[in-house]
Amino acid sequence: MPTFSFISTTTLTFLFLFCCQTLVFAQYDTHYLKSGNQALEQKNYVQAETDYTTSLKHNSRNMEAYLQRGIARWHLEKYKDAISDLDRTILFNYKLAEANLWKGKSYYSMDSYKEAITYFDKALKSNTKKDSQINTEIYEFKGYAYQKLNNSDKTVENFRLALGEGSTKSAEINYELATINYLNKNYEESLKNLQKARQLGHPNRAEIAKKIVTLDKLIAEEKKANEQKNVKFHFQNPSSLTATVSNSFFDLEVCLESELMVNEVKVFVNNKEQDPIRGLTVTPSTMCAITIKRKIPLQNGTNEIRLEATTAQGTFFSDKANIIFTTPTRAENAIASMPKVWAVVVGVASYTAMPTLRYSDDDAYQMYAFLKSPEGGALSDNQITLLVDENATKSQITNSLSQKFSAASENDLVIFYYAGHGLEGSFIPYDYNGTESTKLLHKDVQDIFTSCKAKNKLFIADACHSGSSSENLRGNVKATMDKYYQALAKTSGGTALMMSSKAEETSLENKTIRQGVFSYYLIRGLKGEADFNADNIVSVRELFDYVQTQTRQYTNYRQNPELYGLFDPNMPIGAVRK
Structure with a gap:
């Protein structure tokens, strides 16, 4: 015969009262919250506090x-x-x-x-x-x-x-x-x-x-007191107020003559302000107080350049110089066909769902500064993207990689540098919220690298568990860059992946050097300390050997960088200026 279970009347009554009480509590919660909001809106703060x-x-x-x-x-x-x-x-x-x-x-x-x-x-x-x-x-x-x-x-x-x-x-x-x-x-x-x-x-x-x-x-x-004082700009390059050039960048050189203390100089190109020149130490003098040098991007046709000097007594303006940019000659087009470098530099120190890092953002800024320098190839703004903290979301990183790397041609070099948190099989962008979908998977980066046409590919990661994943230049600057790009043209290419640590290791930061240890020695190596054969070119192999040795010694072998992939060990990453 079937067995029946009975619940006592007392039990049913208790369950009914419990459910009703829970419902009443929820209603009270909502009621007093709304009442508090109304009191707060009416500036009855005592009542609002009581209701909340x-x-x-x-x-x-x-x-x-x-x-x-x-x-x-x-x-x-x-x-x-x-x-x-x-x-x-x-x-x-x-x-x-x-x-x-x-x-x-x-x-x-x-x-x-x-x-x-x-x-x-x-x-x-x-x-x-x-x-x-x-x-x-x-x-x-x-x-x-x-x-x-x-x-x-x-x-x-x-x-x-x-x-x-x-x-x-x-x-x-x-x-x-x-x-x-x-x-x-x-x-x-x-x-x-x-x-x-x-x-x-x-x-x-x-x-x-x-x-x-x-x-x-x-x-x-x-104004009356300043009638006898003056601030003047003397253009050194161009030597006259009109010049015709065939390069897309112009080396502006201006002498500033001033009888007043100058706080700031602004440079305007076609009425668009460039980065201001601050921190000047300009002693009032009738002589040339300071020489201002700037690399100016030009558009096709006439480009108007003017300067403004700001003093405590007011603003003084330069004459307007017109630089006319004409179509490059065949020889200049041949220079333009030389290899180019394309880079995306990412640094994330501030997170919402992960512990804050101290120096990942600074590491990225230093890598960016190196790549913008002649020793790093003097990358123009359209060849490099810098993403730091809130700008380094997953979508912005992948979009920037796709955009920059798709612009690369067969002879070019593409670089992706990442400094931040890493988890097994992934890097952690700024908008990571703890879910799998918000991670930047190593595979996502690998797919972008694979689809890129460039024969030279370099991936540098300073993250925990990272192992699981020609301008119009003069003098020694021109010689440095020429040697770098000539070496790049000769390389047989390949993909090199340089990781700050083994898969099971943690990448370390150090407050003494105020950087991640790996990135600190990476930048020092790129600036010349890794040039073991003294040919004034820093190759991938030289750079890794230097960074690995220095990082191991500094961390007492707690962090061991790794390098793997199929690549030409002579692939140049930087040049050393003589």
């Missing part, structure tokens, strides 16, 4: 309630309690940008300005959606924090960024900028800021009017 606390009694894992209670407590000046709530949301990776912003504001309100800036910077990194409202508030508070720390440069930088994001405090910020510029004796900028603050409705209109009168007098006195 009640909501958390019913659901202690409601991160939204912790976040909003932290905000309410900040308004109630309970800054330490606010930080405690915000730490809970940060621990669970909940709305990191907003939580770090309010944590920074809490430290700011407690006069801990350096700590505040730390969390404002974390909020910026966490704001992956680029929420303009959050960015605006971050830049505003960072500006005020730096102002409290008497760092006027950083104050101005962040205030300007806040204005660029559309700050609602534009009148107040312009007023603060006017004060800073006045103290720095930048009277014209101070006047512009005051006029803007008045236009935007700043309440201190009478005071602003008085300051404008004072500034007008100071600017007039300054």
Whole structure:
């Protein structure tokens, strides 16, 4: 006969009450959360705190309630309690940008300005959606924090960024900028800021009017005093204000004559600003104070070049030089047919789902700088891509590799350098979230290498478990690059994979040398220390032998680089300038 199981009436009643109680708790949680939000919106912060606390009694894992209670407590000046709530949301990776912003504001309100800036910077990194409202508030508070720390440069930088994001405090910020510029004796900028603050409705209109009168007098006195002083630019190359060239880059050379202290020089090509020249040590002199040299990219036809010198007394302008770029001759086309180098350089130090590294980003910058130098081939901007931290997502890395390597022709060299975390069979991009789909698999990189037409291929990885995976130049610079590209043309090619460690090893960083150990010796080797046969060319084999020996010795054999693949051991990677 079948057997029947019976549940007692008492048990059924208990289960029914338990389910009902759970449902009621969930309803209370939602009810008090909504009630708290309404109170917060109405600026009834005491009631908001009470409602959020009640909501958390019913659901202690409601991160939204912790976040909003932290905000309410900040308004109630309970800054330490606010930080405690915000730490809970940060621990669970909940709305990191907003939580770090309010944590920074809490430290700011407690006069801990350096700590505040730390969390404002974390909020910026966490704001992956680029929420303009959050960015605006971050830049505003960072500006005020730096102002409290008497760092006027950083104050101005962040205030300007806040204005660029559309700050609602534009009148107040312009007023603060006017004060800073006045103290720095930048009277014209101070006047512009005051006029803007008045236009935007700043309440201190009478005071602003008085300051404008004072500034007008100071600017007039300054101009009169500077009538006897001057800043002049003398073009050395080109020797006249019009020149015709057949190279796509031009070696600009300008002598700066100045009776004033020059803070910065800007170079404009076709009205587009190049990287400014800062950190000048220009002693006022009637002689040539400093010679400015720049490699200028040219477009077909006429290119207008002008310079601006910024002093405390104002801005001075050069004459306009016109460089006409014509179609290259046959001989120049023959030079253009020489091998080219294409590179993608990646460095990831900051992660959300992995421990932060110290120097991976710096390692990438140094590799990039080497490849841009004559010793590394003087790669132009269209031949190299640098991806660091938030720019080094999986899609950006693979897209950059595909784009650069597909541009390579048969005689070229392609280089992929990666510094960051590595897991078995993969590298870890910035947007890795712990899932398999967000890893950059060794196979993905291998497929791109395989499909590339270039006969010379080099892959350098400084990561844990990495083992599982011609210009118009003069003098010794030209000789260095000519020798490098001639050696590259002669190589029989192949694919070389240089890994910082064995598959089971960890790649080490060191605070003494402030780099990853492997990358530190990699750069030193490329700069000439690996040129064992003294032929002024650093080959793959020479570079690896040097890096392997030095890395092993420095780490006491805890890290052992590996090199494998089918390749010409004489494949050149760098040249040594005599």
